[in-house]
Amino acid sequence: MSDLRDLYQEVILDHQRHPHNFGDLESPNRHADGFNPLCGDRISLNLKVDAQGKIEDIKFKGSGCAISKASASMMTDALKGKSTQEAETMFHLFHHLVTGQDDATIEGLGKLKVFAGVRDYPARVKCASLAWHTLDAALHEKKEPISTDDGMGSGE
Amino acid sequence: MKTKTRRQNPPRRREDAKKDKTEIISKTSGPFNVMKIRKDFPVLKLKVHGKPLVYLDNAATTQKPLAVIETLDNYYRKQNANIHRGVHFLSEQATQVYEGVRTKVQKFINAADSKEIIFTQGTTEGINLVAQTWGRANLKPGDEVLITGMEHHSNIVPWQMVCDEKGAKLKVIPITDEGDLDLKNISDLLNPKTKMLALTQVSNALGTINPVAELIRLAHEKGAKVLVDGAQAVLHMTVDVQALDCDFYAFSGHKLYGPTGIGVLYGKYALLDAMPPYQGGGDMIASVTFEKTLYKKPPHKFEAGTPAIAEVIGLGTALDYVSHIGLSVIAAHEETLLAYGTKVLKQVPGLTLIGTSAHKAGVLSFTLGEIHPHDLGTILDQGGVAIRAGHHCAQPVMDRYGISATARASLALYNTTQDLDALVIGLHKALELFG
Numbered sequence: 001m002s003d004l005r006d007l008y009q010e011v012i013l014d015h016q017r018h019p020h021n022f023g024d025l026e027s028p029n030r031h032a033d034g035f036n037p038l039c040g041d042r043i044s045l046n047l048k049v050d051a052q053g054k055i056e057d058i059k060f061k062g063s064g065c066a067i068s069k070a071s072a073s074m075m076t077d078a079l080k081g082k083s084t085q086e087a088e089t090m091f092h093l094f095h096h097l098v099t100g101q102d103d104a105t106i107e108g109l110g111k112l113k114v115f116a117g118v119r120d121y122p123a124r125v126k127c128a129s130l131a132w133h134t135l136d137a138a139l140h141e142k143k144e145p146i147s148t149d150d151g152m153g154s155g156e
Numbered sequence: 157m158k159t160k161t162r163r164q165n166p167p168r169r170r171e172d173a174k175k176d177k178t179e180i181i182s183k184t185s186g187p188f189n190v191m192k193i194r195k196d197f198p199v200l201k202l203k204v205h206g207k208p209l210v211y212l213d214n215a216a217t218t219q220k221p222l223a224v225i226e227t228l229d230n231y232y233r234k235q236n237a238n239i240h241r242g243v244h245f246l247s248e249q250a251t252q253v254y255e256g257v258r259t260k261v262q263k264f265i266n267a268a269d270s271k272e273i274i275f276t277q278g279t280t281e282g283i284n285l286v287a288q289t290w291g292r293a294n295l296k297p298g299d300e301v302l303i304t305g306m307e308h309h310s311n312i313v314p315w316q317m318v319c320d321e322k323g324a325k326l327k328v329i330p331i332t333d334e335g336d337l338d339l340k341n342i343s344d345l346l347n348p349k350t351k352m353l354a355l356t357q358v359s360n361a362l363g364t365i366n367p368v369a370e371l372i373r374l375a376h377e378k379g380a381k382v383l384v385d386g387a388q389a390v391l392h393m394t395v396d397v398q399a400l401d402c403d404f405y406a407f408s409g410h411k412l413y414g415p416t417g418i419g420v421l422y423g424k425y426a427l428l429d430a431m432p433p434y435q436g437g438g439d440m441i442a443s444v445t446f447e448k449t450l451y452k453k454p455p456h457k458f459e460a461g462t463p464a465i466a467e468v469i470g471l472g473t474a475l476d477y478v479s480h481i482g483l484s485v486i487a488a489h490e491e492t493l494l495a496y497g498t499k500v501l502k503q504v505p506g507l508t509l510i511g512t513s514a515h516k517a518g519v520l521s522f523t524l525g526e527i528h529p530h531d532l533g534t535i536l537d538q539g540g541v542a543i544r545a546g547h548h549c550a551q552p553v554m555d556r557y558g559i560s561a562t563a564r565a566s567l568a569l570y571n572t573t574q575d576l577d578a579l580v581i582g583l584h585k586a587l588e589l590f591g
Contacts, residue, residue, distance in 0.1 A: 003205070004534075008531075038530075039529065039560075040554070065528035
């Protein structure tokens, strides 16, 4: 059971029970929808980015597995007040973290390091990455909803 | 021509067939001994994450007995040659064995003639074949195709595609809360405009066994043809296509202890004869010139190119294996398992069974409180228990119950009550973890 605790750490379980920044956002100026057809995870992400490119506010709605919900929740916590530039960097760092591409510990992710356990569960990488890929789509103002089937890539 | 054959050679009575099987069992293997059966399946010895594998994902694919594995190995070691066109020994032998399996399949589903057995890649290809050949030739604007709310995507999408193309309308028989077909309005849904009723014999998402014989009778009264998706039926019950009187019947080898990449489409000969070919190429032609090409008769008309020869022969071995044990014996064992599984799952706090029809086979779909099926799947996997989590290629079923996914445990002949106990232990672990 200790293996499972690496994935389902207390902080992850907390976030999925009581997700942060869950709900509607008034007058968002960035939006994207994401979908994981493998298990039905859905996310709708809204951001308010100011003129200097700083993420003023960020909220999500959706349904899905514990990993996807916790990932979205912790992502929104981590991104508040960051610049869109920093957000992009974190997106790439997170992707490396969950796909286990680098052996070295990933710096700059703070509490998000807790998702390192996902790399041992390849079937769950898409669950953890869904929120981040949706974020990427929102920041680049992609019009189509993103799906984890569209070659999101799990680093394999 | 077909009818004459049937009158002269009435279908072999099921009772006679059953008697033969019972004799074989009592002379050789004795009553059903699941622990002995399990020894036939090498995969069941595996450990997953350090735990013994508890394989409960049989609706996705079944494991293979050593006899099937050895057939494939032996074919490539000692028998491999292309069929139908060679004049050398290996080719003639391979052709004989391959066509011999066609006859085996005919007997297995009690078709009137082996010419009515077409080898396909699987159920999905079989249904596409009918939709694209029979469908394109017979559907006109305003015609209706009737399917059900519990179909697998493979028995939805091909019909959507051909209906779009031909201007026909797709209609759906709804399902009840228990997961049965809601037949209240069947006389409206099955009407003179209905040209095809396509339905599953056993639902892969719910386990419901549908009253196909009765619906076939009703459909024929209205002048509609019927295609039955038998993918989840053939491993759990004896299928008699003549008794059912279905026009088409499709199933997959890999769900019946056989190899992947092989399946069967049964069709009444007169229908197959009238249908245009599916794929064009070698082996389905009688002669080719640039001016005109003449096609072979069924079944070869629908078998273009080199088939999955090894897989066909492997399928033959799988049929032998299952027939030797006897489907009624297998069904009885699985019925006990299903009843036990239903009982112990109902005792898990917060568990909701999805699909509670009084007539079910082999499938236990459920949700567990707020825990997402995908999380359940991962937790169970860590304990060596293999189930499936998701929409099971039946998104409309999920929509019907207002959920995005279920966890599904599905049974086969080698499962035991201990397997189901392991499942329940895993579910309790999940409850503990998620507090």
